[in-house]
Amino acid sequence: MQAIQGFSKLSKQEKTDYLLQHYLKDFPQAEQILSQYLNQDEKLQRLHDEFIENTLTNFYLPFGVAPNFSINNKNYVIPMAIEESSVVAAASKAAKFWGERGGFKTTVLGTEKIGQVHFNFSGELEELEAFFQQVKPKLLESVQSITKNMEKRGGGIRSLDLVNKSEDLANYYQLHATFETKDAMGANFINSCLEEFAAVFRDEAHLHFQDDAELEIVMSILSNYVPNCLVRAEVSCAVDQLGKTKEEGQAYAEKFVRAINIAEVEPYRAVTHNKGIMNGIDAVVLATGNDFRAVEAGVHAYAARNGKYSSLTHAKVENGIFTYWIEVPLALGTVGGLTSLHPLVKLALALLQNPSAEELMQIVAVAGLAQNFGAVNSLVTTGIQEGHMKMHLMNILNQFEADVQEREKAVEFFKYNTVTHSAVVNFMNDLRAK
Ligand SMILES: CC(C)(COP(=O)([O-])OP(=O)([O-])OC[C@H]1O[C@@H](n2cnc3c(N)ncnc32)[C@H](O)[C@@H]1OP(=O)([O-])[O-])[C@@H](O)C(=O)NCCC(=O)NCCSC(=O)C[C@@](C)(O)CC(=O)[O-]
Ligand SMILES: NC(=O)C1=CN([C@@H]2O[C@H](COP(=O)(O)OP(=O)(O)OC[C@H]3O[C@@H](n4cnc5c(N)ncnc54)[C@H](O)[C@@H]3O)[C@@H](O)[C@H]2O)C=CC1
Numbered sequence: 001m002q003a004i005q006g007f008s009k010l011s012k013q014e015k016t017d018y019l020l021q022h023y024l025k026d027f028p029q030a031e032q033i034l035s036q037y038l039n040q041d042e043k044l045q046r047l048h049d050e051f052i053e054n055t056l057t058n059f060y061l062p063f064g065v066a067p068n069f070s071i072n073n074k075n076y077v078i079p080m081a082i083e084e085s086s087v088v089a090a091a092s093k094a095a096k097f098w099g100e101r102g103g104f105k106t107t108v109l110g111t112e113k114i115g116q117v118h119f120n121f122s123g124e125l126e127e128l129e130a131f132f133q134q135v136k137p138k139l140l141e142s143v144q145s146i147t148k149n150m151e152k153r154g155g156g157i158r159s160l161d162l163v164n165k166s167e168d169l170a171n172y173y174q175l176h177a178t179f180e181t182k183d184a185m186g187a188n189f190i191n192s193c194l195e196e197f198a199a200v201f202r203d204e205a206h207l208h209f210q211d212d213a214e215l216e217i218v219m220s221i222l223s224n225y226v227p228n229c230l231v232r233a234e235v236s237c238a239v240d241q242l243g244k245t246k247e248e249g250q251a252y253a254e255k256f257v258r259a260i261n262i263a264e265v266e267p268y269r270a271v272t273h274n275k276g277i278m279n280g281i282d283a284v285v286l287a288t289g290n291d292f293r294a295v296e297a298g299v300h301a302y303a304a305r306n307g308k309y310s311s312l313t314h315a316k317v318e319n320g321i322f323t324y325w326i327e328v329p330l331a332l333g334t335v336g337g338l339t340s341l342h343p344l345v346k347l348a349l350a351l352l353q354n355p356s357a358e359e360l361m362q363i364v365a366v367a368g369l370a371q372n373f374g375a376v377n378s379l380v381t382t383g384i385q386e387g388h389m390k391m392h393l394m395n396i397l398n399q400f401e402a403d404v405q406e407r408e409k410a411v412e413f414f415k416y417n418t419v420t421h422s423a424v425v426n427f428m429n430d431l432r433a434k
Helices: 012-022 030-036 042-051 087-099 125-142 144-152 187-208 246-265 267-287 292-303 343-351 357-379 384-399 404-413 421-433
Strands: 063-071 074-081 105-108 113-121 156-164 172-180 215-223 230-238 313-318 321-329
Touching (some): 087 267, 087 357, 087 384, 105 357, 125 144, 125 172, 125 187, 144 187, 172 187, 230 357, 246 357, 267 292, 267 343, 267 357, 313 357, 321 357, 384 404, 404 421
Antiparallel strands (some): 105 230, 113 172, 113 215, 156 172, 313 321
16 A cells, blocks of 8 residues: 555645545545535634644534433533434433432542553562662652642542552563542543653662663553542432332332343343443533543443443332432543533533532433433333334434425324334335325
């Protein structure tokens, strides 16, 4: 393959022209689509261009809201950015349902973040341990200019330890640090501290050990696995409140708990179950300008923490009370990253009354629990397709480029008929054949 040199240095128009010429010859609408998605406000477009590299245009996701959330007796309208139909509707329906039954209760169980300097050491462990104890104060002192402001906010470095990993991998050791990063997700703060630790550690080792090759830094990076940056969200009510009669409520609660138990023991189900939870979590994480890849990676690792991938939600019925909860690790920020740059992110945070990172953790966990409730409620009653396809109808009609009258007729028809892809295809074909 002949690589194109200097692509990054071309202007946006030159990049576009190159792609049109080399890759998009058979897609005549390409240029128009790319330019149609550009924002007319030049300043706003430049802001978006500069979020990433080689930007050609913008990629929209719908920005919606789920109202009626009661969290610790405070009302919220939750912003969601997501492409999948029925997610926002399900969250909204679950919010209303639990709002009438005492609302969501949440607790932050921890806010600890983690970072590691990974290094090789070929000498004696005792010697390394003694060296680490000797240089530890110097390491902590070396990052003071970085941590000074964070400490004023009540954050900073919480611990710094030497970890022996040489049983897992020959000569492998770590400096393992824990952090409190307050309202920031903290990736850049943590990475800056770690790189400073690594530089000082390397220099001190150079002076301490005779042989330079004895201690070699491999890399320094935060961990997105944050099992102690954890939040719990819960709902509960008497089983009578789950059905028209006590018996109906009891039967519903038992079936619901059974569905959760299945996700706890069966990884194939747990993955889909957690995907439904992430429908809610990712949508709020994205709308609030947070890093959804970081959240996804950490959440799934947590779901597998006991050696088997399992459900993030749990439920039980005890003494006539149905209790249903989620515990999920969420490293989120309400400052830093995109939060003060993207106008819609600023709006989303304002809609949430400018929460702290801890409050945002609670809101996001609730969105995950509500979403799971919506999905599991459908699964154990009507099945998922009825509600999901009702919401998906517009997407199928859009594939047909249905006009306003056709849409109205379709919506009326499918009020009384089940939406499936083929049913809509037949409906549209019949309508157009008339
Ligand atoms: C889809 C519903 C909500 C319909 O439910 P419904 O009872 O037919 O809705 P409704 O028309 O009677 O309205 C009731 C309430 O639902 C909400 N709602 C209803 N329609 C809208 C709408 N257009 N826009 C906004 N909100 C809507 C809204 O809160 C509304 O109250 P209102 O606003 O009228 O006072 C229900 O069937 C449901 O919750 N289904 C679950 C859908 C779901 O989970 N979707 C996720 C995608 S599937 C998936 O990816 C994950 C999965 C399922 O595999 C995970 C798993 O397996 O666990
Ligand atoms: N593996 C990963 O997850 C990685 C993620 N990233 C990216 O890093 C970004 C997040 O890093 P951050 O360090 O959070 O953002 P950031 O670099 O924008 O820094 C946030 C800064 O805000 C300041 N601040 C002001 N008020 C504060 C308050 N109340 N609490 C805490 N800090 C306050 C602090 O100086 C803090 O360091 C995200 O964009 C993420 O995508 C970067 C590298 C790796």
